[in-house]
Amino acid sequence: MKKKEQMAALVGEYAGMLRCPICGNGMHVEQLKSLVCENSHSFDFAKQGYVNMMTRAVKTQYDRNLFENRRDFILGSGFYKKMHEEVTGILSRLEGGPSVLDAGSGEGSHLDRILDGVDGSVGIGIDIAKEGIMMAAKHYPRSIWFVGDLAKLPLKDGSIGVILNILSPANYAEFNRVLSPDGLVVKVVPESGYLKELRAALYRNTDKETYDNTGTVSLFEENYDMVERVRVTDAVKLDRSALGNLIEMSPLAWNHTSGELDDFIAEEKTVTIDLEILVGRISATS
Numbered sequence: 001m002k003k004k005e006q007m008a009a010l011v012g013e014y015a016g017m018l019r020c021p022i023c024g025n026g027m028h029v030e031q032l033k034s035l036v037c038e039n040s041h042s043f044d045f046a047k048q049g050y051v052n053m054m055t056r057a058v059k060t061q062y063d064r065n066l067f068e069n070r071r072d073f074i075l076g077s078g079f080y081k082k083m084h085e086e087v088t089g090i091l092s093r094l095e096g097g098p099s100v101l102d103a104g105s106g107e108g109s110h111l112d113r114i115l116d117g118v119d120g121s122v123g124i125g126i127d128i129a130k131e132g133i134m135m136a137a138k139h140y141p142r143s144i145w146f147v148g149d150l151a152k153l154p155l156k157d158g159s160i161g162v163i164l165n166i167l168s169p170a171n172y173a174e175f176n177r178v179l180s181p182d183g184l185v186v187k188v189v190p191e192s193g194y195l196k197e198l199r200a201a202l203y204r205n206t207d208k209e210t211y212d213n214t215g216t217v218s219l220f221e222e223n224y225d226m227v228e229r230v231r232v233t234d235a236v237k238l239d240r241s242a243l244g245n246l247i248e249m250s251p252l253a254w255n256h257t258s259g260e261l262d263d264f265i266a267e268e269k270t271v272t273i274d275l276e277i278l279v280g281r282i283s284a285t286s
């Protein structure tokens, strides 16, 4: 079977969870080629095996170069290893192998690393950036990949057991619609020291030099009962190649020319990872 057909067969097993992003009706896989709804809205499987479920064209700054650097960095530097282990631990303590949606999955390496230690869960990655999803489907065929908007998830109400949301925007109305009543949201947010060496190089003496996640955490707490908060802090030595990946993958460096960061990548250095993992359940009172 070709890659595209393999992925179509996998999606076919889980088609009962899907809904049409145009009309909201149920969907099925036709001839291992397309996802089609009861109203005949049709979305084709691309040759890499993902499906583009966008209903309008969008422009995004997240391009192929950024995702290639993200992939190399995530897989090669070990920078996010502790975060992956913590999230894997949280998921593997859950019973029944819940479905795991990575909302804003990018090129998919976080979801794939995390699922490595989790038995029986299917992964679904959704991102608005086609270049990221294309790479995810190419490298990680055990999961289902959709180009889609967090504001219009192609998923039925209550169909998802766990939503991962890693360094990405959230849409809590949609998250709460697709989450099962006892489901969990696992959101990874930067803490004050995250990439502080890069921030210092780019934004010394400005309000962007440190990161404040208070607003993000408050919004999360308005939507969920906090089950657990885990801080992941470490200082990781990065070689020049990893530092180069870091600059190319980071929206922090978008408005800077490469020359400005020559000093930053001139020799290996220690860079701080400082993240918080917020684990929430839909609040009984909301």
Ligand SMILES: C[S@@+](CC[C@H](N)C(=O)[O-])C[C@H]1O[C@@H](n2cnc3c(N)ncnc32)[C@H](O)[C@@H]1O
Pocket: 060, 062, 070, 103, 104, 105, 106, 107, 110, 126, 127, 128, 129, 132, 148, 149, 150, 151, 166, 167, 168, 169, 251
């Ligand atoms: C900083 S990146 C993080 C990607 C990935 N989670 C990671 O950590 O490598 C933020 C991601 O959110 C995605 N994103 C932003 N707005 C979105 C939306 N409305 N729907 C789906 N994805 C969105 C971007 O395309 C991008 O891939």
Ligand SMILES: [Zn+2]
Pocket: 020, 021, 022, 023, 024, 025, 037, 038, 039, 040, 041
């Ligand atoms: Zn439809």
